[in-house]
Amino acid sequence: xxxxxxxxxxxxxxxxxxxxxxxxxxxxxxxxxxxxxxxxxxxxxxxxxxxxxxxxxxxxxxxxxxxxxxxxxxxxxxxxxxxxxxxxxxxxxxxxxxxxxxxxxxxxxxxxxxx
Amino acid sequence: xxxxxxxxxxxxxxxxxxxxxxxxxxxxxxxxxxxxxxxxxxxxxxxxxxxxxxxxxxxxxxxxxxxxxxxxxxxxxxxxxxxxxxxxxxxxxxxxxxxxxxxxxxxxxxxxxxxx
Numbered sequence: 001x002x003x004x005x006x007x008x009x010x011x012x013x014x015x016x017x018x019x020x021x022x023x024x025x026x027x028x029x030x031x032x033x034x035x036x037x038x039x040x041x042x043x044x045x046x047x048x049x050x051x052x053x054x055x056x057x058x059x060x061x062x063x064x065x066x067x068x069x070x071x072x073x074x075x076x077x078x079x080x081x082x083x084x085x086x087x088x089x090x091x092x093x094x095x096x097x098x099x100x101x102x103x104x105x106x107x108x109x110x111x112x113x114x115x
Numbered sequence: 116x117x118x119x120x121x122x123x124x125x126x127x128x129x130x131x132x133x134x135x136x137x138x139x140x141x142x143x144x145x146x147x148x149x150x151x152x153x154x155x156x157x158x159x160x161x162x163x164x165x166x167x168x169x170x171x172x173x174x175x176x177x178x179x180x181x182x183x184x185x186x187x188x189x190x191x192x193x194x195x196x197x198x199x200x201x202x203x204x205x206x207x208x209x210x211x212x213x214x215x216x217x218x219x220x221x222x223x224x225x226x227x228x229x230x231x
Contacts (some may be wrong), residue, residue, distance in 0.1 A: 030217075031218075032218035034218075034219070035179075036222075041227075042224055043121075043203075043224045043225045043226070044158065045222070046219065046220075046221060046222075061213075068133050073171065089157050093218050093220075100152070100161055101196045102163075102171065103158075103220055105157030105158060106157065107156075107157060108155070108156070108157055110155075
């Protein structure tokens with residue numbers, strides 16, 4: 001119940017395409033869903049995050065869609081660029097006391113954007 | 116740029132050595148974390164400190180010893196490590212809220228550890 005399932009494992013798109021990465025969870029206590037972007041040799045960087053009281057959030061070219069009833073959320077990257085090539089992790093956490101420090105990560109998606 | 120600073124960036128140590136990883140943040144956060152990340156895997160939580168007290172220990176072997184000297188600093192002391200402990204060690208921080216820790220977690224660039 002603590003898992004977050006992420007797919008696909010890897011993704012190749014052409015420049016300008018719209019890669020979509022999907023995540024699903026079971027624990028209804030999760031109340032915060034961030035996405036992290038990680039370049040090789042670097043730490044994960046917070047990209048965008050959403051709480052379950054909204055169905056969509058946009059920041060620049062990045063959009064999170066959230067479906068609370070299906071317990072699924074996804075990341076869309078509009079007009080993707082080669083510089084977006086990185087590994088993307090979805091995650092979930094809860095503010096329940098003594099569990100609030102735990103980010104449960106998906107397994108990651110390695111995105112490659114071809115010129 | 117991340118506001119969580121980790122040193123050293125790279126560390127090579129023998130199995131009998133004692134070394135430490137250091138982390139510093141100046142965002143006023145009161146929760147700090149150690150994560151371990153292997154290649155092509157997600158980060159795995161090791162320890163959480165909230166208000167300088169150890170809040171979560173994910174059953175980490177005692178050869179890893181965390182320390183939080185103050186609200187801005189977090190150390191990870193390493194002793195008698197094994198080659199399989201070679202990984203990227205990530206420090207992170209977040210605001211600490213009443214009754215628990217905040218959700219938005221910011222990571223440092225990590226310390227690459229190689230155990231020989």
